[in-house]
Amino acid sequence: MLKSLTQHRLSGLALLAIIILLVPAFLNNPFQYDMATLVLIYATTVVGLNLLVGYAGQISLGHAGFFGMGAYFSAVMTSRFDWSPVPTLILGAALVGLVAYIVGRPILRLKGYYLGMATLAMGFIIYITLNNEGWLTGGPDGMPVPGLSIFGWELSTFNTYSFLGMEISGSLAWYWLMGVMLILGVWIAQNLIDSPIGRALRSVHGSEVAASVVGVDTPKFKNLVFVVSAIYASLMGSLYAHFQGFITPESAGFMESIIFVTMVVLGGMGSTLGVIFGAALLTLLPQLLADFHDYEMMMFGLILMLTMIFMPKGLLPTTQAFIRKKLHKKAEDKA
Amino acid sequence: MSALIEVKGLDKAFGGVHAIEGLSFSVEAGQIYSVIGPNGAGKTTLFNLITGLYTPTAGEIKLNGENIVNIPPNKLAERGMCRTFQQMQICMNMTALENVMLGRHLQLKSNFLTTLLRLPSLLKDEADCRDHAIELMKFVGCGDYIETEASAMSYGALKRLEIARALAAEPKVVLLDEPAAGLNSVETAELEELLKKIAAQGITVVLVEHDMKMVMGISDHILVINYGRKLAEGTPEEIRNNPDVIAAYLGG
Ligand SMILES: Nc1ncnc2c1ncn2[C@@H]1O[C@H](COP(=O)(O)OP(=O)(O)OP(=O)(O)O)[C@@H](O)[C@H]1O
Ligand SMILES: [Mg+2]
Numbered sequence: 001m002l003k004s005l006t007q008h009r010l011s012g013l014a015l016l017a018i019i020i021l022l023v024p025a026f027l028n029n030p031f032q033y034d035m036a037t038l039v040l041i042y043a044t045t046v047v048g049l050n051l052l053v054g055y056a057g058q059i060s061l062g063h064a065g066f067f068g069m070g071a072y073f074s075a076v077m078t079s080r081f082d083w084s085p086v087p088t089l090i091l092g093a094a095l096v097g098l099v100a101y102i103v104g105r106p107i108l109r110l111k112g113y114y115l116g117m118a119t120l121a122m123g124f125i126i127y128i129t130l131n132n133e134g135w136l137t138g139g140p141d142g143m144p145v146p147g148l149s150i151f152g153w154e155l156s157t158f159n160t161y162s163f164l165g166m167e168i169s170g171s172l173a174w175y176w177l178m179g180v181m182l183i184l185g186v187w188i189a190q191n192l193i194d195s196p197i198g199r200a201l202r203s204v205h206g207s208e209v210a211a212s213v214v215g216v217d218t219p220k221f222k223n224l225v226f227v228v229s230a231i232y233a234s235l236m237g238s239l240y241a242h243f244q245g246f247i248t249p250e251s252a253g254f255m256e257s258i259i260f261v262t263m264v265v266l267g268g269m270g271s272t273l274g275v276i277f278g279a280a281l282l283t284l285l286p287q288l289l290a291d292f293h294d295y296e297m298m299m300f301g302l303i304l305m306l307t308m309i310f311m312p313k314g315l316l317p318t319t320q321a322f323i324r325k326k327l328h329k330k331a332e333d334k335a
Numbered sequence: 336m337s338a339l340i341e342v343k344g345l346d347k348a349f350g351g352v353h354a355i356e357g358l359s360f361s362v363e364a365g366q367i368y369s370v371i372g373p374n375g376a377g378k379t380t381l382f383n384l385i386t387g388l389y390t391p392t393a394g395e396i397k398l399n400g401e402n403i404v405n406i407p408p409n410k411l412a413e414r415g416m417c418r419t420f421q422q423m424q425i426c427m428n429m430t431a432l433e434n435v436m437l438g439r440h441l442q443l444k445s446n447f448l449t450t451l452l453r454l455p456s457l458l459k460d461e462a463d464c465r466d467h468a469i470e471l472m473k474f475v476g477c478g479d480y481i482e483t484e485a486s487a488m489s490y491g492a493l494k495r496l497e498i499a500r501a502l503a504a505e506p507k508v509v510l511l512d513e514p515a516a517g518l519n520s521v522e523t524a525e526l527e528e529l530l531k532k533i534a535a536q537g538i539t540v541v542l543v544e545h546d547m548k549m550v551m552g553i554s555d556h557i558l559v560i561n562y563g564r565k566l567a568e569g570t571p572e573e574i575r576n577n578p579d580v581i582a583a584y585l586g587g
Contacts, residue, residue: 188451191450191451191452192450192451194453195445195450195453195461196436196443196445196450196460196461197450199429199433199436199440202429202433203426203429203437205426205428206426206427206429207424207425207426209388209424210425210437210500211440212407213386213388213408213409213411213417213418213424213501214409214417214438214440214441214501214503214504215409215413215440215504216409216437216440270428
């Protein structure tokens with residue numbers, strides 16, 4: 001009974017929902033809520049990126065570019081043109097998806113380092129554009145972003161709301177909103193993975209020739225997953241912008257792209273729960289270690305390298321395998 | 336009646352090396368057609384050309400009378416061609432069953448929306464696919480490995496798994512590149528029976544194989560190539576008695 005429960009395809013999702021529900025009990029000030037919300041935003045982003053990197057085996061070193069595009073689209077349209085935030089972020093995601101589709105077609109033919117270089121260049125172009133078009137984006141100084149208004153509510157971390165008779169701070173409201181987004185994001189990712197499309201994506205990773213001779217149109221599937229992961233990034237970028245209330249081009253920068261990839265690799269490529277764990281760790285670590293900021297770049301590089309060498313499967317899958325082995329050994333010893 | 340596969344004046348050069356040179360032959364539907372030749376003769380290159388992984392330097396290849404040069408492998412799969420590889424191509428990041436289910440990629444009708452929302456039509460399709468794949472795994476003798484990770488399987492079992500995946504695509508013709516390589520004599524005998532069963536289902540089998548006993552035992556027609564050119568072709572009986580073939584194989 002317990003076994004069949006833990007092996008259900010959505011058991012991870014249920015576990016995640018429980019964690020998201022429990023976490024607020026351990027948080028006691030708005031700053032901590034905001035950190036948790038940030039974790040949720042990055043986690044959802046890398047759940048999308050993991051579809052590309054972990055499942056389809058294609059690298060992207062420019063994913064923050066999509067995140068930044070979503071963020072700036074929302075920022076510019078809602079602040080300068082008074083567009084409504086929710087339709088704007090949806091339209092932004094559609095546009096970013098279109099950009100990913102157009103860019104993806106030529107560059108996804110490349111493999112390994114070459115694909116890494118091409119996506120890196122793509123990220124740089126987006127970053128530089130956001131920096132240079134100051135008349136629209138505020139340039140390197142960044143720009144303010146209005147709060148997220150949903151159904152007439154202005155969702156801001158500075159406000160408080162009453163909901164079913166309860167007082168809810170803006171920070172907590174944001175936390176719940178992003179918690180729901182992560183659950184949705186994981187559910188959709190899981191549906192995609194547990195399907196013929198997911199199998200085709202994994203086969204591109206496992207053996208691209210094998211995939212092609214059984215009829216998988218590998219360029220099409222690579223492009224599909226590139227677009228899907230870009231849409232995840234764009235949506236999260238938009239929400240990030242509204243949440244922070246202020247954005248700079250750094251959110252689209254190289255460093256950010258590396259952090260995303262490190263979250264995936266550290267947590268465990270191809271493990272949805274793993275990459276969420278990776279996102280939590282790498283978002284909170286710099287907060288815990290005060291001096292971290294000076295060495296941030298170095299630390300992430302080091303983490304990436306050490307993970308690749310010692311735990312190529314990532315932290316969570318490696319730990320799971322370790323525990324399974326221990327349990328197995330215990331059972332054997334008993335017998 | 337026209338041939339299932341027709342190759343005319345086929346040429347493939349890698350830099351200065353002519354791996355295939357002026358090769359012409361045709362495979363009739365329903366045959367077990369074997370291609371033999373010494374190491375480096377160009378057999379694998381020939382398979383890569385026919386299955387669209389390589390583009391010929393010159394010459395033509397027809398499937399069911401239609402030109403297939405420059406058609407990518409996945410489009411050839413749609414036309415009923417599938418293959419296995421000398422250097423096995425198994426997705427080690429999946430289970431054995433998933434590898435075979437992958438073979439049914441073209442038989443599945445799911446689209447992006449049914450997938451995202453996990454609609455009942457998708458689940459039904461997947462269940463059928465799974466049943467079919469399990470049946471095929473039993474057919475090739477991999478019934479014990481259904482939930483096994485591919486990476487945990489023995490070499491011999493993987494060889495059969497790759498055949499099951501090719502059959503899952505419901506091909507009209509399968510090209511098998513050295514399916515017996517690395518197998519022991521018991522496994523080879525089982526493989527021989529399996530190939531006969533496949534042929535009995537009306538699937539055309541094109542075989543590259545070094546195991547002469549097996550080739551002579553099951554082939555309807557044999558093509559011998561050496562240095563990328565045709566050395567001889569005919570029935571097993573004709574090949575066995577061909578002096579050129581004997582000379583080539585004895586290193587003459
Ligand atoms: N991709 C390639 N690039 C350059 N040369 C190649 C390539 N593929 C094959 N060759 C060359 O073409 C020739 C034929 O090789 P091929 O692999 O087709 O032989 P084969 O008959 O399959 O040999 P074996 O029995 O050892 O499998 C060899 O000289 C090989 O070095
Ligand atoms: Mg070969």
